[in-house]
Amino acid sequence: MPEGHTIHRLAARHRQLFAGRPVIAASPQGRFAEGAARLSGRVLHEVEAYGKHLLHHYEGDLTLHIHLGLYGRFTDGAPPAPEPVGQVRLRLTGRTHWLDLRGPTACELFDPPEVAALRDRLGADPLRDDADPAAAYRRIGRSRAPLAGLLLDQSVVAGTGLIYVSEVLFRAGLPPTTPGRQLSPQAWEELWGDLCALMKEGAAVGRIDTVHAAHTPEAMGRAPRVDRHGGEVYVYRRAGQPCLVCGTEVRRAGLGGRHSYWCATCQPD
DNA sequence: CAGATATGACAAC
DNA sequence: TTGTCCTATCTGG
Numbered sequence: 001m002p003e004g005h006t007i008h009r010l011a012a013r014h015r016q017l018f019a020g021r022p023v024i025a026a027s028p029q030g031r032f033a034e035g036a037a038r039l040s041g042r043v044l045h046e047v048e049a050y051g052k053h054l055l056h057h058y059e060g061d062l063t064l065h066i067h068l069g070l071y072g073r074f075t076d077g078a079p080p081a082p083e084p085v086g087q088v089r090l091r092l093t094g095r096t097h098w099l100d101l102r103g104p105t106a107c108e109l110f111d112p113p114e115v116a117a118l119r120d121r122l123g124a125d126p127l128r129d130d131a132d133p134a135a136a137y138r139r140i141g142r143s144r145a146p147l148a149g150l151l152l153d154q155s156v157v158a159g160t161g162l163i164y165v166s167e168v169l170f171r172a173g174l175p176p177t178t179p180g181r182q183l184s185p186q187a188w189e190e191l192w193g194d195l196c197a198l199m200k201e202g203a204a205v206g207r208i209d210t211v212h213a214a215h216t217p218e219a220m221g222r223a224p225r226v227d228r229h230g231g232e233v234y235v236y237r238r239a240g241q242p243c244l245v246c247g248t249e250v251r252r253a254g255l256g257g258r259h260s261y262w263c264a265t266c267q268p269d
Numbered sequence: 270c271a272g273a274t275a276t277g278a279c280a281a282c
Numbered sequence: 283t284t285g286t287c288c289t290a291t292c293t294g295g
Contacts, residue, residue: 162276257283272292
């Protein structure tokens with residue numbers, strides 16, 4: 001369930017549970033056996049999220065790099081750890097908790113140059129203090145590519161996924177096909193500010209809510225919508241359903257290999 | 270049960 | 283643009 005807010009939450013969780021002490025690492029599934037062996041017994045110094053990437057920095061300049069991709073997920077708990085069920089790529093055990101990782105796109109060990117290379121190829125992360133939104137606008141403002149694609153490009157903005165991009169464009173009243181260079185610096189400033197606010201709230205709460213108070217189920221006199229991703233949203237995965245604001249049928253179209261959702265009335269060309 | 274689906278990313282055409 | 287990775291969960295029969 002990973003957009004950037006989830007990864008930042010996981011970073012805080014892992015820091016709290018494991019940082020400052022040695023951990024035991026194992027790969028019950030076997031696919032990360034070598035890495036787990038190298039890791040095992042080291043002290044976890046710091047945990048960091050960068051966009052959708054999670055980094056565990058261990059003693060001896062060894063960093064565990066994890067990207068959950070579409071399917072990856074973590075579970076944790078207090079001992080005793082359950083018998084591994086399914087494909088557990090990595091199990092960490094600390095003093096007070098265990099942690100299981102399944103189905104990640106990436107689970108690998110990085111040395112410092114590899115960590116630096118990762119940072120270098122990632123764009124502005126709305127959840128990081130060191131984000132550089134001006135650099136992102138330099139890419140966006142001179143591109144003819146659709147805004148949705150630019151915002152999903154992790155080298156432009158890091159941590160945004162389909163939900164946040166669809167929703168922030170709805171809130172800005174911009175269709176996903178808007179050419180990047182059509183966005184004024186002021187419009188970018190607002191978009192970036194909204195993205196930061198939405199994702200910070202998402203990271204704090206643990207779900208994605210993007211619907212303004214005026215359009216909540218209570219305010220509009222409708223039933224709350226419970227979706228698998230667990231929040232109230234305007235357009236994401238609502239194709240064919242009425243727009244929460246104007247009633248127009250929400251549309252969906254393929255855009256750069258991903259789906260894009262929008263209301264043609266609230267987000268006119 | 271088989272089949273479809275999923276908030277992602279990358280390689281190969 | 284298409285296919286592949288990889289795992290769990292939800293759907294329909």
